[in-house]
Amino acid sequence: MSYIADGFRQAIELILTANPETVSAMWTTIRVSSLSIAASLAIGVPVGFVLGHTRFPGRKAIRTLVETLLALPTVVIGLLVYILLSRRGPAGELGLLFTLPGIAIGQTILGVPIIAALTATAVESLDRRLAPTLLTLGARKKHLLLTSLWEARFAVLIAGITAYGRIVSEVGISMMVGGNIKWHTRTLTTTIALETGKGEFAMGIALGMVLIAMALAVNISLAVLKRRTAR
């Protein structure tokens, strides 16, 4: 059993001495997840707003589709993006396979449905007195859209944080599309998978602790925001 304790001891050492491989995986994770969440927000928030705010034929069908995509397994996304980006695939010429932007495309496909679905729900559940209040205060169409989104800002942030939690902890897309290339596309989650396979628990535990710390930070900010929106 001592190998578990040894693993923890070595893991703390790896973190405290800023082991280059650990730092590289952390840095890669931060870079790719930032790119993914930015793209997910840029696409998901407007889509969610339109789905929640407007009424048009086919809206319900699109909402059902978005909600179905919430349950899309990351390995399936990884597979689809791999096919898309592989040399023979329709976007093969872009040369994005085994690159960070390639992973970000997959993670964006993972993040957009979460943000769109939660934003749509947030906008739908805005107080029904909001629109008449804005109108009677003299708001015009453009104000109506922006102010409604601003009124739902905490819920939209919660959507972003929820999506970020999913993105930073996924392994299927990063492994398949990124290829787990050391110093290049190796993220926290793919390193843990690899090191565990090799029987090298110390690195796995160290990165696991970093990941748990990030998840904790995300959860605490979620809890704080939820308290604010409850008022």
Add this chain to the structure above:
Amino acid sequence: MSRPYLYEILNLSHYYGSHCALHIERLVLEEGTIVGLTGPNGSGKSTLLKILGFIEKPSEGILRFKGEPAELKDESLRSSVTMLFQDPYLLRRSVFENVAFGLRVRDDVNELAARVHRALQWVGLSPERFARRAWHELSGGEAQRVALAARLVIRPKVLLLDEPTASVDAASASMINDASLMARNEWGATLVISTHDSFWLHALADETLALYDGRLVGSGAKNFILGPWKPAEQGLWEKTLSEGRRLLALPAPYPDAVAVLDASDIRISPTPPDASRGDTVLHGSVTQMIIENGSGRLLVKLASRECSFTSRITQEQATKIGLHPGQSVWIALNAGAFQWF
């Protein structure tokens, strides 16, 4: 050429689904007046106010504003007309930003802070204490006053108030009334105020319109008497009151019909009056007295056990019988005066 009416409504109907919430054949409102809307809950007051505030488009009929047909698409219509709701919604931001919102959307931000502070003072809120508070740090009465300040700051030409004091404390209610009146006195705003407790409104309003079931049932102080009614002797109908008492009326169209009785049709006397056929005589007392705006007559609120009535009498009559609040009186109403809806 004479000045056009501020509002003119012709054959206007408004439906929620298949339910007709409002039908008005003709109504005109003049600029600079105070108009009261009275009637029980569900009588169409809020719907009418939302239509006057260009928040809802009437299902059919004509609505003219300053002589021009009002098109809801014309966003400029709402620049001078604003409405305060019974249960106000404050934006998820500070009190200052709530009040400043109307000025910001108009790009009218000269001396913004000074104007916002002045509006807060109009409604009796100290800018130093309240301007920086968040929306959730206010009591119900304070929230309603912030909502009113947000409307007054834009100096609206028309201020529509939907039961503005129904759910606030007495102190807030009096400040809301004072601030609304100030809008009329300072810049000639037209006020349309709805309330189901109409008594105080008669002292204030130039004209009071009574609504029932989406229809205008007359102007001035009215008594609404709800059923159930049942046939009684001599072709009359009656409503049973407590302790064996009853109200007599001409035949009602159906048992749950609502009777409307003008305040002038309710007579008061200090001694039991001679009752003729169809008269109902009840014993009660005077609870409140006000001078009706415009007519100069007295409106007297009367209570007789579970019933309350509003009677209109001349000041001479009141002096003759030495009428005063708390006084015990006899209340007489004749079956022939009932109108049915």
